Amino acid sequence: MKRVCIVTVCRNALPDLKLTAASVKNQCYPNIHYIVVDGASSDGTKAFLESSRDVIDDWMSEPDQGIYDAMNKAIDRCPSDSWVLFLNAGDCFFSDNVLQNLSYCFNDSTDFVFGDVAVRHAGGTRVYRARPSASVEMPGCHQSTLVRASLLQQHHFDTSYIVGADFEFYLRTTNVTRRVSIYDGIIAVIAPEGFTAKNEAVLRRDYVKSLIKYRSKFSAIRWLVRRTLSRIFRNTIAMLKA
Secondary structure, X not given: OOOEEEEEEEOOOHXXXXXXXXXHHOOOOOOEEEEEEEOOOOOOHHHHHHOOXXXXXXXXXXXXXXXXXXXXXXXXXXXXXXXXXEOOOOOEEOOOOHHHHHHHHOOOOOOEEEEEEEEEEOOEXXXXXXXXXXXXXXXXXXXXXXXXXXXXXXXXXXXXXXXXXHHHXXXXXXXOOOOEXXXXXXXXXXXXXXXXXXXXXXXXXXXXXXXXXXXXXHHHHHHHHHHHHHHHHHHHHHHHHO
8 A cells, every 4th residue: 555645834833733633643544654844833833743743753843945945855754655745734635535535546657646626715615626638737736636755856846936836846747748647536625825825926927937948938828818817707706796
């Protein structure tokens, strides 16, 4: 049975970290390695990490240079034979048997496993389906993506991308071959206002830069137009419902 390494990077998010840790603990999959990289929090996170050896297998608490620097630190601590899933503090698995259900996707011909994600909103939950045919974006978000650890350790995230390093990593590692499997189900439930959502302008810059580098200028323009129209549509619907 393949090992799954779950990674949470956090800073001063103790209540949310506890939710995520509880969700990891409740997974019925028997081969989990849970790593938490904390950015030297001052809210009691370190004490919680020290007292949670029953669920957290490895942790560190020290200053970092941002989210992707912390994620790279975690990558270096992952077992090389594992599959890696990044869950933010506050993210939870959709059900206690998610990893058991998707384990059939862990095969020698796959580097990425994408699934659906459910996003919590004030009015309920909205499910975003994985997109196997996506050409100018990732097939799914990182909380619903499992990546082979050896691939992450070979390439790491480029920390010059402040918001879009996971997208740049995906484009860089699939520029020649695309070894992707799709799990037909929801992997994680997440909050809508994460780091990416709060940095839209930086995200656009990172995505356009990556698409120009690894695909084409046309792909970058196509993605930017689609992104802009999608946000205009969503904002208009929200205004009409208000």
